[in-house]
Amino acid sequence: MRKALLILCALPLLLGGWLAAPGQAGAAKPAVTTNAEASALIDVQSGRLLYEKQPDKQMKIASLTKIMTAIVAIEEGKLSDRVTVSKAAFGKEGSSIYLKLGEQMSLHDLLYGMMLRSGNDAATAIAEHVGGSVEGFAFLMNQKAQEIGMRNSQFKNPHGLDEAGHYSTARDMALLTAYALRNPVFQEIVKTEMKKVARPEEKWDAVWRNKNKMLYLYPGADGVKTGYTKTAGRCLVSSATKNGQQLAVVTLSDPDDWADHKRLFDYGFEHYPLATVIKQGDKAADGILFGRSFRYPLLEGEEKQLTEQLVLEKPESAAYRLGDRGRVELSLDGRLIGSVPLYSEGSTRIRQEDDAAFRFKPTEAPAKRSFLQTAGSVLRALFAGGATIR
Incomplete structure (x- = not known):
């Protein structure tokens, strides 16, 4: 010995x-700034945080919540299941994919409607189907947050509409995004620019265009999710891949998020290969x-x-x-x-x-x-x- x-x-x-x-002394860090109240830049493969600004400040995250909803549904649900739209889902306020009461749609298609068009009705239908109820699904969301290591987050609903006790941080959302992007189903959904879904009860099929403009604004962009409420402000998580490296950016309450995300991607790819x-x-x-x-x-x-x-x-x-x-x-x-x-x-x-x-x-x-x-x-x-x- x-x-x-x-x-x-x-x-x-x-x-x-x-x-x-x-x-x-360690290597000198290049300077970069954002207009966000809180932000983070993470390397997806390693999980290393490359930039942070108030990363642990607990804030409202609006529809960024749906990143957690999606990964929990993918892991816990069966994508081929037919989900029936309840009264609660049909009447959910905010952004919508205009589901009808009693309509049936596969869990897989509902995930596209939720992530591309930010449908709160889709999020509610998903939660009720996978978790048995919104409250049951919120339990699964918080359980997953603990597993990932999200120490400053709490989820109350699957859609991100303002609710007391529903919050996260830039660091936690970066950890969640890096985790979710390792799932091939999640990867495929969030990088999709447009999705056509059959609606047999309608006269025409649904065509959903992704609200995430980073997919069109930045070369190599491949995700993830937009979010907005009056109290949360503009929230955005995006990802991009260059030379085999994938980075993800989180900004919370950022009036100039598109420009800030491009700036942070350039910073990360240049200085942290x-x-x-x-x-x-x-x-x-x-x-x-x-x-x-x-x-x-x-x-x-x-x-x-x-x-x-x-x-x-x-x-x-x-x-x-x-x-x-x-x-x-x-x-x-x-x-x-x-x-x-x-x-x-x-x-x-x-x-x-x-x-x-x-x-x-x-x-x-x-x-x-x-x-x-x-x-x-x-x-x-x-x-x-x-x-x-x-």
Whole structure:
């Protein structure tokens, strides 16, 4: 066991050229501003917040609420279900897709009507069908918020009309959006510019055009949702993808939201490109492979604040006998940002499909030698020198 500790100590020491020296300042953050009362910019894949302004201020979020409604309905409901429009849904005030009392529509189509046209009637019908009642569905919404880590949010309804005790924050909405965009059904709905839906009880089909103008204003835009009430002001969540990287912007109470979202996207893509720190299948040491890729948005110079810690499996453990060799824990400026498993070469536990790239598989030019490639060299040298773990 002492030799295992020797590896843990020697590795950071030999990587000194890649690590920040004691007291070394972090990379300087470029300036950017918005007109929003609260805002956030998040990298969807890593979940890293790249910009924030009053991110934890509890505020009304209007129809941004429907992002939560959609992901809960997708996960908890059956998309092919036929939903019957109740009196409560038929009479719901505000934006509408003009559902008729007793009309039936699939849950899938109702989700399009809710997300593209912000139909409060659709949101109510969805909630009653999936949750049994609006109150039951609100319980599911709050349960999901806790699972995601939304610590400053509370949901009372599925549509976002003003109600006491119904609120969220820019940070929480960014976390929710990053979570929801990992779902392929949600992705497909929110990037749709126009949807045609059959209405057998009508003389013509419904044609819904997405209210989210960012889909037409910004190259690569692919979501998400608009919102407005008099008390909440203009609220907007949008997403965009460039070079295999997806970002999402949240602005709450912002009179110039379209321009602010374009500005924050430009800022994020320019200053925080998504870097491949570890590539799945690369050798960490002789006979030991990285089990998963790890990509992370890094400001220029931040690689010097990257550190790692090697956590090794004991040879007598069941995991070791199955091919697990431990993990590398990655930190940025002292904060844990992720971990990558280590497997023995040939282990069936190495994933065939890399879930770190859940959506994108970009072709990338060879990157400069990373600190973890250097780590692999150190490990190889240690094991070649006869180091053992007891």
